Amino acid sequence: MLEQWYTGVVTKIVNETHNTRRFWIRVPEKATFDFKPGQFITLDLPIHEKKNKRWRSYSIASHPNGSNEIELVIVLLEGGAGSTYLFTEIKEGSELLLQGPLGKFTLPDQMEKDLFLICTGTGIAPFRSMIHHLKLHDIPHPNIYLISGSRKEGDLLYKSEMMQLQQEMPGFQYIPTLSREEDTSWAGRKGYVHAVYEELLADKRPAHFYLCGWKAMIDEARQRIQAMGYDRHDVHLELYG
Template sequence: MLEQWYTGVVTKIVDETYNTKRFWIQIPEKASFDFKPGQFVTLDLPIHEKKNKRWRSYSIASHPNGSNEIELVIVLLEGGLGSTYLFTQIKEGSELTLRGPLGVFTLPEVMERDLFLVCTGTGIAPFRSMAHHLHLHGIPHPNIYLISGSRYEKDLLYKTEMMQLSADMPGFQYIPTLSREDAPSWTGRKGYVHAVYEELLADKRPAHFFLCGWKAMIDEARQKIVAMGYDRHDIHLELYG
């Protein structure tokens, strides 16, 4: 079956950090854009003659709410044709060609084990969607640990919102972890995300791992998690860049 392409209209753009923007896109052809938390859309951008070199995929950062509008959070990659186009050419009211929702990076049907959602950078997008979805619908869930890695505090996305969710949602813990921050005002975790889940899982209890973000982080996490004695089938991943 050929995927259908839609015309999306950009309704709002917000600068989230110095190098990331949030884009809200409405799909007028659909009364509601239904997706599962964790899925992504693919944009067809006019940046190349070849189709496959024009396509850029982004996880949906918003949760399914019955509307025909979704949110994407996008980082400006140095030399990145796709993100440069979106940052410089797209304004509120611009049109974008997209297809989706796509992907199987979604919550398990049966959630009996603790969930470790490990991300770097904009890799937090699918986890934000999942967490809000579970909270809003009161879906029973095990302990959920959202371990979000960045270099500096200024790089953290949705920090205030995730801290609020951590306070409001029993069994949900947001653990931002910074690898290069040396400001005395930062009292949270320092270092890399791996040390956090290794510590939390010293008891080797059953767990599911969802990894989203930079390839180097995902490769290292896969090795470490298997070395801890977990099965590779316990690991689900979505690669960025």
């Protein structure tokens, strides 16, 4: 079955960090844009003659709220045709061709094991959707650890929002981890995300892993998680780039 394409209208754009933007897109053809937290949409951008070179997929950063508007958070990639087009050509009121929701990167039906949500950069988008969804609907959940890797504190996405959620949601822990922060005032974790989950799981308790971000991080995390003795079926991933 061919997926249907919709025309979305950009209702709002906000600069989040020096190289990331939040885009709100409304889909007037739908009364509500229904999706499962963790799913993505695909945009068809006028950047190439060939279809498969025009398509760019982005995780939905907002949670299902009964409206026909969704939020994306997008990083400007150096030399990236898709993100360059979105950053230079798209304004509030612009139209975008999109299809979705797509993808199976969604929460488990049985939430019995602790959840480790491990991301870099804009890979936090699907996890933000999941966490808000769990809180909004008071869904019982095990311990959830959101381990978010960035280079510097200024690169962290949704930081104050995640710190607020940590205070309001029992069992949810937000662990931002910085690989290149030189400012001595940073009191949080330094280094890479891998050391964090390895330390937390020294007891090898049952866990589900969700990985979202750049390929290098995901490849390394998969190897390390399996080396710790976890089954590959415990690991779910969404690759960027």
